[in-house]
Amino acid sequence: MDLSFSPEEQAFREEVRDFLKSELPERLSEKVRTGKHLTKAEIEEWQAILSRKGWLAAHWPKEYGGQGWSVVQRYLYDIETSQAHAPHVVPFGLSMLAPVLIAFGSEEQKAHWLPRMLNGDDWWCQGYSEPGAGSDLANVRTAAIRDGDEYVVNGQKTWTTLGQHANMMFCLVRTDTDGPRQHGISFLLVDMEAPGVEVRPIITLDGGHEVNEVFFTDVRVPAENLVGEEGRGWTYAKYLLTYERTSMAAIGSSKAGLAWLKSIARAEMANGKPLIEDALFAARLARVEIELANLETTTLRVVAAAAQGGAPGAESSILKIKGSEIRQEISSLARRAIGPYAQPFPPEVDMEGSNEPAIGPDYAGVITPNYLNLRKLTIFGGSNEIQKNIISKAVLGL
Amino acid sequence: MDLSFSPEEQAFREEVRDFLKSELPERLSEKVRTGKHLTKAEIEEWQAILSRKGWLAAHWPKEYGGQGWSVVQRYLYDIETSQAHAPHVVPFGLSMLAPVLIAFGSEEQKAHWLPRMLNGDDWWCQGYSEPGAGSDLANVRTAAIRDGDEYVVNGQKTWTTLGQHANMMFCLVRTDTDGPRQHGISFLLVDMEAPGVEVRPIITLDGGHEVNEVFFTDVRVPAENLVGEEGRGWTYAKYLLTYERTSMAAIGSSKAGLAWLKSIARAEMANGKPLIEDALFAARLARVEIELANLETTTLRVVAAAAQGGAPGAESSILKIKGSEIRQEISSLARRAIGPYAQPFPPEVDMEGSNEPAIGPDYAGVITPNYLNLRKLTIFGGSNEIQKNIISKAVLGL
């Protein structure tokens, strides 16, 4: 048993730290640290910096422009970037579509789409969920009917994250209504600027606009945009769902969130002393910090097993459950920490930066919306109830 | 809305208090207060005192020797006796069998058995549970086959509380194996001293002997000991199960337990001050005290509804769930409170009183066994999981 990282891994970690120190604009990291929303331009700015370094798709195989990083390297990179408050890279193209293309796409598709991702030419979004389907992803009703060299797509997708910025969507469509419902699903790439595509915002309970509904009315998609074989889309989608599972623990985000929470608890005064010295609050902080330290090692154990060739299986559902609970708990504690200033709803200008002074402490404005927004963690990506069903069946055999 | 008790009810409460002050031997109440086990003789001593006062079966109708108390009076009586640390009356005959006899028994049975109960002539035990049946009480396999004027009983009962003291058992037996399984069940009174009855102790995880297994081998029971009609036993048993549900909240026991816990937390020192001043411990104490105050009013609401003629239905399952959780939490806190002295297992002499000094503080010895013993509260009497199923179905319609 050896919990330390190898000298090579340590050196890699230092390299990541140095890079972040010199290349990550403080303007961006400060927004991330304090929970502000980034504009599309800011996200693209950071992705361009990574692309220049060759790290935008570092987890890809080298032949496609990646670095061929090991799982341990990817873990370290995730932790370091989160703790440095680097913006999150939009994962839909780089981490979700690309692995599918690399595994199942045609040579033409790989040659066309992968370099464009590295170059920042496309903003991809994901079209899996449909209204009323919830965690039942195989419940796909959006129809794609073959018509010569094209598919004609009709239907609706929902919970499309950042779909308002996207020019391309990869999605599951139904090409066959007979037989078991998993069989008639295909994997299609759709131009969001094509006629018949309409994007409507969904305002979430934090007041934010992050997700969307997408409507397709007679949208014509070239048949060359079909990935793999018709009717095998469910297989590809499942491959993607098990990809990058360890990131679900969100250790880096939780560590950064906890550090921010502590700084707030030091600044807030309760009963004449800093809140962090309040016995009950300190106990809650300590509990979540301990849970997080435990989860970090749980995650490392899964990473280490994967590094030795073991595929992370249903155990990674444990990471999703505990990781989401911890992040939610940190966001709840932050809400409690700011006391009455949980109340003011920050106007848009506050979110984007303005010259008007903040209402209450400058850190307070985003806290309640963040708490509300993070309720999603236990719902999306396969609700925690679904994860428990998976563990119960796959791990426990119940 | 009016939460106060009527002047008559207040006067009644005073009468109960006065009676307890003058008639309850301190020798007994001190044992109850400090969680010691009472001997059979001590229980009978207290029951005789109550019998003289006419309060042993006060909840019975007046014609049978009861006081015809209202539900509010019964509630007040329960609270006052618990808080005064009066021994619990053994409920099997007085509160469980008697209502069934009064409702469904023959005149001969009532005339024979009820006065004997008031007189303390019989010690009744309950024969419902069978091995492997768990919360599925209709799973009765003990067979009673009619043979002339007798039934011949073969089979096994379990979890028979205080069966080691009993000379009589009322039990469910199977008189018919055809048809729906609820239909072939009959309600029979069995002499525990009859040939073929064997009682074996079950030692529970606290090391105590409270429950038993009872084996029947060709036990002959006079047919006159059948209560009501053959095959209707399940109906009578269910009647009994819904009887006295509000007592499941165990408000009086929890209040007495909480008072004892506080006295311990005042005596124990942690980090140089009384444990009760420790912020985390004080918070836990306050939480359970608040839960208990809330539950008391929840119980009163059920009692008040019952007093106005509404029968307490599945809502009383709420009282069972919350009441058992609160008692368990109090017993857990007591275990935590005594620190390292949770470890010594008290020898029998300690439980019964001895001249040897206690190991550790004198209150400590019974605490861990009590904590362990009270794990039963969420299991027996219809497990809390079963209660949740009941509420889900009967109250929520799920």
Next chain:
Amino acid sequence: MDFTLSDDRQALVDVLSRFIRERYSLSLRRNASQDAPGHDSGTWQQLAEIGVIGALFDPEVGGYAGTPYDLIAIFETLGHGLVAEPVMPVLMAGTILAETRPDLLEDVISGEAIVVPALFEAAGRYDHTIVQTRAAKSGTAYTIDGAKAVVLHAEAANLLIVSAVEDSGDVGLFLVPTDAEGVFLRGYPGNDGTRAAEVSFTSVAVGEDARLGDLSLADAALAKGSLALCAEALGIAEWLKTATLEYLKTRVQFGKPIGSNQALQHRMVEMVVRIEQMRSAVINAAAALDGSDELARSRATSAAKYTIGTSGIEVAEEAIQMHGGIGMTMELDMTHYARRAVLIDHQLGDADHHLSKYIASAAA
């Protein structure tokens, strides 16, 4: 012992419920909170007309009811309808006026005047006794300087009741018109749809008669305000329970209603148990407020606010979780109830604050 509503109280609840059902709506609520005055003046006028404002106060001072049991009936109903009108602040301010300036209550009860308290400051968190705002006396006038934090419905008010340190060092309460020179309101919508404002006072001159009395007058107002919030939270929780139960029964996934999942059934039962305990906590607080024992009142109020704070948030979070994705959207009425259920804990002291108060009073 009787837990049913009296006929009068039931009649008031019926009228208020019908009014909310027929005349109030969440879209009206949402629009009103976007800008000053932050509530719907028409609704307010009608609440006054059907007697809701008057029912907050004692007949002795011109009201129609005013017992703690009346308050829980009214605020549970308002919570059930998610009404975002300044009823709770007016109850608090009116309670102070009833003791000091009953002559002003008539206009409050008729709906013509709105008076709200401005008792909390940024540095004080949930402790209203930490006051930095000053009221300096010169001759027969006071000059007020300072700032108040998160003053609920300040923009809706004609008058504020402001706590300020006097030259003696004691804290007094002062009646300050919102349109007085030097009063500045920075209004904003709340995360729960309740509008509030940061209020600053720069050399605000008020007359000698503006002084209502000392800070202890606020105690009864805070207790009633807390009771009102608790009852409101109870109404919200009941609404959330009904909505979630309905959703569990009608939402089909994997071919069956999601309510057929036993894991959700048991969690729903836990929600029901919590809500029954919340109701009992509210009743306990009302009973204590109805009594004369100061310590019992303080303890029951804190116990209720603690119970409501913890359980109300649990109920809201479970309601969101069981609704799944749709529970994350502003479109659904449910999420507005859930947001309010959470934010109630941040008004007049959160669960931690009241648990500490409860413990301190036990030690006392």
Next chain:
Amino acid sequence: MDFTLSDDRQALVDVLSRFIRERYSLSLRRNASQDAPGHDSGTWQQLAEIGVIGALFDPEVGGYAGTPYDLIAIFETLGHGLVAEPVMPVLMAGTILAETRPDLLEDVISGEAIVVPALFEAAGRYDHTIVQTRAAKSGTAYTIDGAKAVVLHAEAANLLIVSAVEDSGDVGLFLVPTDAEGVFLRGYPGNDGTRAAEVSFTSVAVGEDARLGDLSLADAALAKGSLALCAEALGIAEWLKTATLEYLKTRVQFGKPIGSNQALQHRMVEMVVRIEQMRSAVINAAAALDGSDELARSRATSAAKYTIGTSGIEVAEEAIQMHGGIGMTMELDMTHYARRAVLIDHQLGDADHHLSKYIASAAA
């Protein structure tokens, strides 16, 4: 980064597991705890022979292993077998002897001598620095007077390591034979099947060489002892998980295995998640103990003991609850594991004690 056991360590675990499976039993354990010496001497001798005692200590002092990772492998296995032998106390005492009297270790490793620490007193609760026992010096001898509380396996020991206040006011550690005149042991079985004793010292005379050093020597021993308890609790929790899972699959009620109840499935998953977190906490504590950072060691030890204390009890309580009625009986092996899981929290500081220590060290 490697979380697998080395070959040597795996071999030790295999040998120990086989020994427990073939030669140890709960009835043997139960009988042994009824009276002095409170453990099974034959088992102890065999544990020594297969190298388990030696594996607790460093090769430098005559042992075979002794790293924190060795300790968690050994104690997890002992926990899984519910072995009630004085391994943990001997680890603690041996750790102190290794620093002070390595010459005595040979007999300990061979199984001939048993040395246990007696560091806690009734007034100190979980704080070993509160010492009232006194060691008065006269000439070249010490006279020890006082009492120690809940000394685990005291009756099994030849020697005790006793903390006592010296004339200087500092606390020293002293080696005291259990058969010395004036040493009185009042032994008793524990609620978890571990035997312990109240130990009193009345004018107990020991020589100058009995003084091992000062109290700070206990720190490393306490850290290792805590790690051992945590690893043992992990082994117990894994056993409880397996037994409960098996029960859920085989116990039929209402015509189907109770494990088909989704509510129980989800609770079983929560148990699994807890146990994975417990394992990580134990690994974290071992890694910190393996390192040189004092603060990190203290924090990780307290974090682990806190995690084990809270989650170990949760696992035990859930195991009992899911077993239903049968889970209330002494007859079942499960209940003995559950009792031990609960009582581990009461040894070397409970979850509250360690959470406070953790918080204090964060502030430091």
